[in-house]
Amino acid sequence: MSGDGGSRPGARAAGSAPRRGAGSGQRSGGPRRAQPDGARRPQRRAPQDPARDTAYEVLRAVRERDAYANLVLPALLRERGLEPRDAALATELAYGTLRGLGTYDAVLAACADRPLTRVDGPVLDVLRLGAHQLLSTRIPPHAAVSATVDLVRRGPARGAAGFANAVLRRVAGRDRDEWLTELAPAYSEDPVGNLALTHAHPRWVAEALRDALDGSLEELAAALAADNARPAVTLAVRPGRADVEELLADGAHPGSWSPYAAVLPGGDPGDLPEVRAGQAGVQDEGSQLVALAAAGAAIEGPDAAWLDGCAGPGGKAALLAGLAAGRGARVLAAELAPHRARLVAQAAVPTGAADVVVADSTVPAWRPGAFDRVVFDVPCSGLGALRRRPEARWRRTPEDVAGLGPLQRALLRSALEAVRPGGVVTYATCSPHRAETRDVVEDVLAGRDDVERIDARAVLAAVAVRPLPALGDGPDVQLWPHRHGTDAMYLTLLRRR
Numbered sequence: 001m002s003g004d005g006g007s008r009p010g011a012r013a014a015g016s017a018p019r020r021g022a023g024s025g026q027r028s029g030g031p032r033r034a035q036p037d038g039a040r041r042p043q044r045r046a047p048q049d050p051a052r053d054t055a056y057e058v059l060r061a062v063r064e065r066d067a068y069a070n071l072v073l074p075a076l077l078r079e080r081g082l083e084p085r086d087a088a089l090a091t092e093l094a095y096g097t098l099r100g101l102g103t104y105d106a107v108l109a110a111c112a113d114r115p116l117t118r119v120d121g122p123v124l125d126v127l128r129l130g131a132h133q134l135l136s137t138r139i140p141p142h143a144a145v146s147a148t149v150d151l152v153r154r155g156p157a158r159g160a161a162g163f164a165n166a167v168l169r170r171v172a173g174r175d176r177d178e179w180l181t182e183l184a185p186a187y188s189e190d191p192v193g194n195l196a197l198t199h200a201h202p203r204w205v206a207e208a209l210r211d212a213l214d215g216s217l218e219e220l221a222a223a224l225a226a227d228n229a230r231p232a233v234t235l236a237v238r239p240g241r242a243d244v245e246e247l248l249a250d251g252a253h254p255g256s257w258s259p260y261a262a263v264l265p266g267g268d269p270g271d272l273p274e275v276r277a278g279q280a281g282v283q284d285e286g287s288q289l290v291a292l293a294a295a296g297a298a299i300e301g302p303d304a305a306w307l308d309g310c311a312g313p314g315g316k317a318a319l320l321a322g323l324a325a326g327r328g329a330r331v332l333a334a335e336l337a338p339h340r341a342r343l344v345a346q347a348a349v350p351t352g353a354a355d356v357v358v359a360d361s362t363v364p365a366w367r368p369g370a371f372d373r374v375v376f377d378v379p380c381s382g383l384g385a386l387r388r389r390p391e392a393r394w395r396r397t398p399e400d401v402a403g404l405g406p407l408q409r410a411l412l413r414s415a416l417e418a419v420r421p422g423g424v425v426t427y428a429t430c431s432p433h434r435a436e437t438r439d440v441v442e443d444v445l446a447g448r449d450d451v452e453r454i455d456a457r458a459v460l461a462a463v464a465v466r467p468l469p470a471l472g473d474g475p476d477v478q479l480w481p482h483r484h485g486t487d488a489m490y491l492t493l494l495r496r497r
């Protein structure tokens, strides 16, 4: 254990009750104890630690600037040129800490002598990083505490090293299970509260997932656990521009469901020539299935004009355009945000079968009934992709979900206007929250007799390489990480009469 030049709190035996919070009550750590000769102990120079320094920078950027960890981290790793081992540790520490934030905060709150709202942000970042190492990794506790306190010494809150040391030593007094037993509500009394804390999800998210899983607590536990596992990187090969076999020959594995999927064993997808050439792009198999179902649903009459009304950044538009090119059809990809429309153009235009417009799809720039197929993958809370965005679960709020409802309804109404009779609309979200999925569809269809619901399960059975299990009662489909290994994409297929 590294000394901090201040008072050392006594270590607590594992399993004993947490003591009153650690620290001096001062915001930046405890007063220094004088050495016997009255001189101060010289400050030990904290060693450099590229992995923890980088993870800390990510946590700080997420907290201070609302940055996205999955954008900040790769940029920092490139800029700092971390060795692969350090890069892997930085990634685990940053993503793991962000995922477990709520649970770590509950433990830290039990160990500190002040509310966490009164702890300086940078110190709180370090404490969270330390709690993650102590409770969820195999890093030996003494090394986790010492290296994390060194981080405080090197950082902008040097004076808080004693406070951080005290708090982390209290965290280290118990293992994760012991802390959860103490802090989580009893499963028998409050199962959702217990599962939410145990699997590090906000309670409202756990409740929404339970609701979407028809109340099953067993499945809820599996769904929450699946959100905490990092997904493999999956590519979608763009039809007509490359063959999936080329990627398989380079060591990728075939996907579970999509004929266009290649699962990478590791490494940076940006290093692959197929990705650099735009012949393949990173895309979860759930998203690939949505695009394949949209293109595969039976329609009556011509099949030449397709609309992707919420196209940015273009993953589905690129797959759709590749499929359209093979059938002599064309895709109009509409996107509200100009910078996202540019990404759509990069991904989809090279297929030769896509045009991109910057447009508000609730105020159509096209005539009613102009399209044979319409896909609206609407803006949503993203609760179905929590595996990929470690901080998202703590950033989203129930108000976000409520706030998106009117736009989602307006977009679905507009999609139904854009398709001709006999054509098919695909409404999709990367959220399983009922308020964004079934409730929207039911509200928009209420009182309309010009729309027929198509069994999306049968369409998926026709487009997937093997039957997907557990697709529910239909006619819509909710995919799940714990059932299908995909993001929790929702899709419903609607035919205009």
Ligand SMILES: C[S@@+](CC[C@H](N)C(=O)[O-])C[C@H]1O[C@@H](n2cnc3c(N)ncnc32)[C@H](O)[C@@H]1O
Residues within 6 Å of the ligand: 287, 309, 310, 311, 312, 313, 314, 315, 316, 317, 334, 335, 336, 337, 340, 359, 360, 361, 362, 377, 378, 379, 380
């Ligand atoms: C979930 S994302 C779509 C993802 C995309 N389908 C893909 O696979 O890459 C939703 C997109 O809709 C866009 N959007 C939001 N409101 C819109 C509107 N009124 N009209 C058109 N696009 C909109 C957002 O900017 C965002 O890029």
